[in-house]
Amino acid sequence: MTTDLPDASDRALYREIVSRGGRMMWHEAMAQAPEATRRLLDFGLLVHHAVDESLTAVSPRTAVGRLGARMRAEGAGLLLRAEETPAALEPLSQAYESAFGRVDRSSLVRHVQDMEQIRHGILQAESEAREEILAAQPGGARPHQFLQQSLELTRNHLAAGIALRTLYQPGALADPPTTAYAADVTDLGERVRVLDEPFTRLLIFDRRTAIIPAAADNTSAAFIEDPTVVASLVTLFERDWARAAIVDWHALAGRPRGTGVPPELTDLLAAGLTQKAIASRLNLSERTVAAHLARLREHHGAETLFQLGWLMREGAR
Incomplete structure (x- = not known):
């Protein structure tokens, strides 16, 4: 039919x-x-x-x-x-959980030592994420051979409505491909800051699953789903995020400093309209408006939509 x-x-x-x-x-x-x-x-x-x-x-x-x-x-x-x-599908669910050790989500730390299995586990966690991915990436330049692939993944995540925040260390600022990549993902809606302090590699998916190194040389990883441990790691990330510096990645990449956000959107935000109302007024999807607002928040250092609206109103006076 x-x-x-x-x-x-x-x-x-x-x-x-x-x-x-x-x-x-x-x-x-x-x-x-x-x-x-x-x-x-x-x-x-x-x-x-x-x-x-x-x-x-x-x-x-x-x-x-x-x-x-x-x-x-x-x-x-x-x-x-x-x-x-x-x-x-319950028999298949049981087979999946048995294979990947996800029977008891209340208390679980799974150690993986094979690098291929670590990459597979990360991709699996990414594919299951629906709301938010937090990443702390220590070191300097990002691996250049993976930047284009990472850009496409970021585009897909943001298009699916997943919020992305990433921490780098200052060494990233001196690498042109990394700064260009950061400018690109910022345009898409990801928020990237730099923390001039030592920190450990960390990935957190939907505040339910965290992945951390289990060895100093990063040859093994711990996949954590214990709610208490994951909550503690989220707290550490938020603490580091609050201390991290907002960076003008576009300036570092030699690009114009504009936010890329339509001026009519900032005017509506300054007028006090909500995200949903702005989307309706401009005939845009709420997801598109959310990406623009994320760029504005990063550009102005605002943590909340209320704070951003207040800054817009102050700037309009």
Whole structure:
């Protein structure tokens, strides 16, 4: 069953059949417009009579009624399947959790020593993230061979509505590819700061899973899902984030210093409109507005939307 409305070719064929008294031979219609014929039959606007291989036009009002009934019946079936699916997939869920050690989420620290398995575990945690990814990346320049891939991952995460914050150390400021990358991801909506203090490599996904090195040479990692431990690591990250410096990555990359945010958006924010109201007023998605607001927050050093709005209002005076 199709749920697409008839297109121009479908409508033309239907009108022609109606103009002929509502009847056309099957072979003639198939020779003239085979795809339109099939779609009209699927939609219920034509009926095929196998006895004499003819087609009869059906009133659109009747067809819509029948289609609606079929859609409602299929919808009920889909709802039933949605209810039954978790139970049907439970054996597979158990196999997954058994393989990856995720049976008890209340207290779990899993050590991984194989580098390939570590990378796989990180990608797996990234794919399961839905709200936020926090990253502390010590050292200087980021590995250049991975920057383009990381940029695409960042684009996908932000497009999915996942908030991203990353900490670098000052060595990143002296590496042109890293500063260009930071400027690019800042344009997309990620927030990147620099902390001039020693800190440990850390990844936190949705404040539920944390990954830290389990050896000084980073050859092993601990995947942590214990809520208390993860909460403590989030607190450490937030403490470091608050002390970290906001960087004008665009200036370092030799680019204009503008925020890239439409001026009409800043005007609406200064007027006190909410994110949802701004999106409606500018005919933008809330996700797009959220990305613009993240850039503004980073540019002005504002931690909350309220603080950002206050700064916008002060600047407008």
